Amino acid sequence: MQSYTMTATRLDGYGTRMHCKAAELLADTDPAGRADAFNPAELLLASIAACMMKGIERVTPMLGFSLRGVTIHLTGERQDAPPRMTRIDYEILVDTDETDRRLELLHQNVRKYGTISNTIALAVPLNGTLMRLPSPVA
Structure with missing residues (x-):
């Protein structure tokens, strides 16, 4: 059985930073949407x-x-x-x-x-x- 972990941290009302291993990803959490991140x-x-x-x-x-x-x-x-x-x-x-x-x-x-x-x-x-x-x- 494998297990996976990651952490999401709210940056502001527009974005969330996702962390996993040595990787980082910006997520679109703006209710109006944003073009520079995945929703x-x-x-x-x-x-x-x-x-x-x-x-x-x-x-x-x-x-x-x-x-x-x-x-x-x-x-x-x-x-x-x-x-x-x-x-x-x-x-x-x-x-x-x-x-x-x-x-x-x-x-x-x-x-x-x-x-x-x-x-x-x-x-x-x-x-x-x-x-x-x-x-x-x-």
């Missing part, structure tokens, strides 16, 4: 993206999967009453020459072994695709 919904989406990216980094060596890069786009929908996320959609774009079957295998592994994505998927629909990054037009 709580964006932090949730970022956590899912980081989980998926970490899963890709963990599984590609085991699968012998070759890639040049990965981009993950997430979109979350929020309702006001009661306030909650109602769905989260993602698109994982992989720059690779691997076959479609191997891309499907990578996606299955990302979905199956993601601690954060599996936890969130129990609370809100989490749907998406993993596909090859389109080749640049010459």
Whole structure:
């Protein structure tokens, strides 16, 4: 069983500083919003993206999967009453020459072994695709 800890400290009515290990992050806690920090919904989406990216980094060596890069786009929908996320959609774009079957295998592994994505998927629909990054037009 693993345990994780972090500390959040209110800076003022506009921001909160998050500390974990040697890392630090500014969170948008301004009711009006601010452009220079992630708000709580964006932090949730970022956590899912980081989980998926970490899963890709963990599984590609085991699968012998070759890639040049990965981009993950997430979109979350929020309702006001009661306030909650109602769905989260993602698109994982992989720059690779691997076959479609191997891309499907990578996606299955990302979905199956993601601690954060599996936890969130129990609370809100989490749907998406993993596909090859389109080749640049010459």
